[in-house]
Amino acid sequence: MADDDEDREPDLEEILRSLLGAGGELDPEQLAQFGIDPAAMQAAMRQLQGMQSADGGIAWDLAKRQALHIANQSDLGVTSAQRTDLDQAFALATLWLSESTSVSDLAVTPHAITRGAWVEKTLPVWQELAEPVATSIADALTTALSEQTPEDMQGLIAGAGKLLRSVGGSMFASQLGNVVGNLSLEVVSGGDVGIPLMPAGEAAILPQNFADFGRDLEIPVDQLALYVATRELAHARLFRHARWLRLQVIAAVTEFARGVRVDTDALEDLASRFDPSSPDELRNALESGALLPQRSPEQESALRSLENTLATIEGWVDVVTEAATSRLPSAARIAEATRRRRAVGGPAEQALNSLVGLELRPRRMREAAAMWRAVTDAVGISARDALWDYPDLMPTADDIDDPSALVARLEALARGEAPVPDEMDDALAALLNRESGDGGAEQDGGTEDLDGPRPV
Template identity: 75%
Template sequence: MADDERSPDEEFQELLRQILGGSGGEIDPERLAQLSGMNLDPQTMQMLMRQLQNAFQNSDGGIPWDTARTQALHLANQSDLGITAGDRHDLDEAFALATLWLGEATTISELSSPPRAITRGTWVEETLPVWQELAEPVATSIADALTNALREQMPEDMDDLLQGAGRLMRTVGGTLFATQLGHVVGRLSTEVVSGGDVGIPVMPSGVAAIVPQNFADFGRDLEIAEDQLALYVATRELAHARLFRHAKWLRLHVISQVTEFARGIRVDTDALEDLAARFDPSEPEELRHALESGALLPSRSDTQTAALERLENLLATIEGWVEVVTDDATSRLPSAHRIAEVVRRRRAVGGPGEKALGSLVGLELRPRRMREAAAMWRAVTDAVGVEARDALWDYADLMPTAEDIDDPASLVARLEARARGEEPARDEVDDALARLLAEAEDDRPDGPAPDGPAPDGPTRA
């Protein structure tokens, strides 16, 4: 086919090949590695090259999530030592005793499937669908930003070329993002100790699991008896999994709040253009640092800040309950308080993989108010008991709010009044709702209902 008969997609592919400086019209892997800012090993770069070639051949504008899976499994499996029979036996015993102790600490029922020990690779396979769901809004934003930046910088006489190349550029940008997501999830697989370790429900509902290899790394320098550590971690993991299985609405509630935050993320195109203008291909460290540090994600908007606060309060409420239940269940353990403090500090600091995830999607999945939330749950437990406390997870509108974390005494007073069969004290929300109902009644064509009672409106527990 003559040059003037090439399609816009073919012209754009040729343009990319020229930009990336490959010999013989091919893309240069080393040049691509520098431009991407990702410090990938040769095998991973070859996988990325194959994905990009597929993008050129089958550009549908979507995010190739298989790339993330391939990269994550590559990192997880290359350092996976498997599970020994001894590891499996020890953890089975820890889970069995933890199940008995939890029966005394919570009324939320046992899991329907037995907890288990899993490898790093299995953790990747079972959690990747959730990571994909959380990252998709950001991946789309980055792909859109790359396309828009290209359009703004190209001459107007190349509009015909760009119209046919936009979908291809989205796929290339999505491939690069998916590879980076796989890199982050693969690193996370070498750090997480259990299924609920990152605070959000990444494992399938009702599944409790521990990664023995990472558990061994976690306890190596703590100078705590391994059987005590295993029992505490098993109890905490079971409590987390039980809660999400019991409160079936909770999983969707958490995921939707994370994606609500992620959808508000926009790539800082000014920072991207500034970095590109002074980028030296022989010194790729600046670009790598910008990608890994999240510098290309702009400051949070007011809407995002509000969404983040709601999410942090939700995660703190969940983990505060898990902490109180775990503490009560493991009260027989001599080292329980030491282990609890280690877990709290570990969650507060986060590991390298978790920090990388924060840079990638602009979100740190750490409950900053966990101590305050745990204090609230402790006050509720002491005041009304385990059964009434756990009943707050039965429905979404019963769950404690951020105001309850700030003022547990008000929540306790409402619960105690309800336990005595008394009408809960009215508050501003009840009064405002009553006024709205009264106004709606007055606006009816036939006026207020005759001899009807004054609309007091519902009261909250």
């Protein structure tokens, strides 16, 4: 009987149980009979099982480790001289902003931070934005691999589903860590990307990246520091003042991300030749965005809404910064360099677009800035900034296209006049009239005309 056991050919199901973590150790002789390099497979499985999170979800710790590794290996820290220079720039920028906006100052002192600190502070928001896409990819990978498995082994695959799901999700987390880590090498300040990544009410500049940004501009460093500090403070002040705005932006991004659907045909094709000992093909597919099909109409609509919101924010920041830094001789040159940099985006921002399918560059910032200038000229700083008090007051995409109606409405309010009702006001009035019964009274009157007066 023992001889029979020795002569028995290796059972593929037993090998897969070992490979998928269902118990036991990999047998090198068994692997060799299937043409698999035992050492390579052992290393691959250690890597995959290391990716697996305790609850079978996305291993976000992996993203953090990857991002911090990239950020810290080239982080030179913050010198005392850099800290002093930026503290002075923030102090003067605070005074200048008090003249160009009625939005109140920050409660937290702005400061200089390292690349690693930027990763630590912003990663929770990146995770929130990317989680819907990571979950979609992880679920789709599990489904695709299961469909490639023979019927008699479906029970085994189902039992190891947690590991399979973790493979795709954790590879995505690793790539996100790559993107965030590389972004930490590019961003100059906390609000540089345009979305509220920093904790609410915090402003910061990364001295190392600030030095890289100004190296080829031939602009005095003190002027550049004042401009960047002013813009960063304006951005942070706005999100502290309009607390609802942060939630609105993040909700818009996550709504877009939830609409992401993985290209199942591409994934199934990838799964049919997936080699656990060489996951580079899956990694490359994630990096290139090949698994994300063309955007749906709902996503296009969500993206347009998000772009208008970001442009409205960036346009206001641009106008306020322009007014506050008007004393700087090089302000116009710095502003143009900043706009070009935001419009083009860096390699890491392009990688984020491939990974999540989302572009964060405000395409309509110039038009939005023109709208804010028109509003400022018409009604002044306080009335302009009051539009951020409530979500319903925020300018719309139509206002960016043509700010004349918005300006007329604000001018009427400034004169104490009731604004001229627009289509939305008329529709709301009609709805309220119907609910109050006025419309019914008219209908009753019509009935009396036809049938004569009703008896009392």
